[in-house]
Amino acid sequence: MTASADEVKRAAALLRAGGVVAFPTETVYGLGAEATNLEAVRRVFAIKERPTDHPLIVHLATAQGLEDWARDIPATARLLAGTFWPGPLTLVLPRQPRVLDAVTGGQDSVALRVPAHPVARDLIAATGTLVAPSANRFGRVSPTTAQHVRDELESKVDMILDGGPCRVGVESTIVSLLHGKVVLLRPGGLSVEALESTLHQKIEMAPPTGYKVRVPGTLASHYAPATPLEIHPADALGRRALQRIRQGHKVAVLKLGADDEGFASSGIMTFPMPTGAGEYGRVLYATLHRLDHAGLHAVLVEAPPDTPEWLAVRDRLTRAACNLPKA
Ligand code: AMP
């Protein structure tokens, strides 16, 4: 079910009047507001209950808008934008003075992306430039369907545009191009291999603590489902699940591929997950949303392979597992 042209028009009018509208992108659903409207941007933070030092990504209609928002743009940025926009890649660049402090968290840099979803593109073309963090409360699982947004934020937003399930399903890859370096700030929908083969250079990985730990010693519960999530190696998965079941716990197991070990026949609630990283990423959040409503004590997840194409999925699973009380 995709929003009609009339609905997109109505949403654009609401945004131009300072409203907040949830809309589909190819990564996850975004909570949109005009990037130049301070009041609207503040409402986005309030609706999400997001700390105000957590900067927002500015979404452009086309790469032509780059100069309006960023300065000192290096050739690498133009190459990446030309190759991967529209798409699941966010570039962090020195900002133009016009960018609101509220958007950048007061930093001298701005994060920019051109999304690929046709509804997002039509909406941005009709409005200008939108901030669009994921349309969920801070720290919860991102929405990949309009229903996920309705479940969590329906009463708080002016409108929700439906564009069907998100094609990518995990957030964009974020790359910093500041200080003449190329640094991966967050793995995401675009693979590091794709970036490296385009740039003909290795990309530095930012230490994960940079955006994981906001307060020393405190882990942000990013991407966390309400149900505790544990990651286990394949050979321990069934054993751990049976232990929990014997303790009287209700658990579900996300295993890679078909249930060859016969988990289900031993009474374990088993969800076979895709064995391809892209397909796994596409269904991950929807699976977590579904299981969050199942009254489980825990979700036990088989650790995906430790290879580059699984980087984004492993990152999100690791963050989701951060809410585990340490045993
Ligand atoms: P999201 O949580 O998907 O809305 O993406 C926001 C993320 O983009 C932030 O948590 C940062 O990691 C990154 N980001 C946004 N703006 C900036 C910026 N100006 N400098 C560095 N990173 C940024």
Ligand code: MG
């Ligand atoms: Mg988010």
